[in-house]
Amino acid sequence: MYVLGIESTAHTFGVGIVKDGEVIANERDTLKPAQGGIIPREAAAHHYRLAPMLLKAAIDKAGIKMKDIDVVGFSQGPGLIPALKVGYQVAHLISEKYGAKVVGVNHCIAHLEIARKYTGLEDPVMLYVSGGNTQVITYQGGRYLVFGETQDIGVGNLIDKIGRKMGMPFPAGPKIENMARSGRKYIKLPYSIKGMDVSFTGMETFVSRIIGREKSEDVSFSLQETIFAMLIEASERAMAYCRKDSLVITGGVAANSRLNDMGEVMCRERGAVSKRIPLEYAGDNGAMIAYTAYLMKDYRQRDLTIKPRYRTDTVEIKYR
Numbered sequence: 259m260y261v262l263g264i265e266s267t268a269h270t271f272g273v274g275i276v277k278d279g280e281v282i283a284n285e286r287d288t289l290k291p292a293q294g295g296i297i298p299r300e301a302a303a304h305h306y307r308l309a310p311m312l313l314k315a316a317i318d319k320a321g322i323k324m325k326d327i328d329v330v331g332f333s334q335g336p337g338l339i340p341a342l343k344v345g346y347q348v349a350h351l352i353s354e355k356y357g358a359k360v361v362g363v364n365h366c367i368a369h370l371e372i373a374r375k376y377t378g379l380e381d382p383v384m385l386y387v388s389g390g391n392t393q394v395i396t397y398q399g400g401r402y403l404v405f406g407e408t409q410d411i412g413v414g415n416l417i418d419k420i421g422r423k424m425g426m427p428f429p430a431g432p433k434i435e436n437m438a439r440s441g442r443k444y445i446k447l448p449y450s451i452k453g454m455d456v457s458f459t460g461m462e463t464f465v466s467r468i469i470g471r472e473k474s475e476d477v478s479f480s481l482q483e484t485i486f487a488m489l490i491e492a493s494e495r496a497m498a499y500c501r502k503d504s505l506v507i508t509g510g511v512a513a514n515s516r517l518n519d520m521g522e523v524m525c526r527e528r529g530a531v532s533k534r535i536p537l538e539y540a541g542d543n544g545a546m547i548a549y550t551a552y553l554m555k556d557y558r559q560r561d562l563t564i565k566p567r568y569r570t571d572t573v574e575i576k577y578r
């Protein structure tokens with residue numbers, strides 16, 4: 259059985275194909291604005307422009323034809339409305355033209371499922387960190403429960419905003435990570451964790467004021483040390499509370515090796531395991547949507563519209 263998955267929630271348009279649950283193609287392109295952040299309309303224009311080429315590239319890579327596709331999955335949300343509409347339209351067009359069944363997928367759950375698949379960890383606490391999302395998630399009673407989350411902006415967003423103020427183009431994550439390696443001085447920054455939730459706008463204001471006054475290397479280093487410590491603290495508390503003995507970090511920010519290192523140290527100290535997911539599947543991609551649609555096998559969904567504020571914990575998981 260061939261399942262094609264389309265990802266279009268934000269800056270990335272991705273097309274993945276799985277054959278009987280194994281990934282055989284994963285093509286994508288990310289909008290990188292020359293300056294400033296992502297404008298939803300521009301993301302949609304990017305996706306419309308690249309969709310035909312990426313679809314063809316994925317189909318060719320898989321060595322199949324469009325008519326071989328049995329199911330087409332798409333990201334229903336959460337995400338930017340104009341960007342989500344592109345995935346919706348492409349999925350429905352493929353369905354009309356080639357007779358594939360449509361499955362709507364929650365983008366966050368797709369990140370979690372691809373992480374479980376590639377780490378082999380069955381029931382971990384998951385730290386999901388991307389541009390727009392920051393959540394600590396565990397599986398309980400047929401749902402992915404959000405134990406803790408950001409009260410304002412996503413951690414990737416914070417990193418990108420601060421990077422932009424330091425003159426770095428989007429996405430700033432990898433550049434900040436590099437710069438942080440040469441940081442020597444730890445500048446005390448606001449450590450904002452309330453219960454299980456974190457908050458980042460105070461950090462944004464504080465750091466904005468010290469940019470230019472402190473060395474960029476030291477700012478990057480202190481920023482990473484502080485925000486990652488907050489995230490790992492929340493994850494550890496979720497592990498203790500839910501008695502789970504493994505951790506997976508997923509989402510675009512999971513590409514950061516310092517964050518993974520900190521997760522590993524925390525796990526080692528409590529006799530738990532943590533495994534890294536392959537870089538290819540850390541950020542937004544079509545393969546995770548195809549794979550999750552394959553797991554769901556839910557061909558009778560009543561609501562196949564886009565859901566810009568689709569929450570992880572509203573989805574009933576029937577396949578676990």
Ligand code: AMP
Pocket residue numbers: 268270387388389390413414415417418429430431432435509510511512513514515540541542
């Ligand atoms: P996603 O929305 O899941 O595709 O994740 C994109 C976000 O991941 C952006 O905010 C990037 O800045 C961030 N990101 C990518 N690579 C890294 C990295 N090495 N360190 C920190 N953040 C990163």
Ligand code: MG
Pocket residue numbers: 365369388389509510541542
């Ligand atoms: Mg994402």
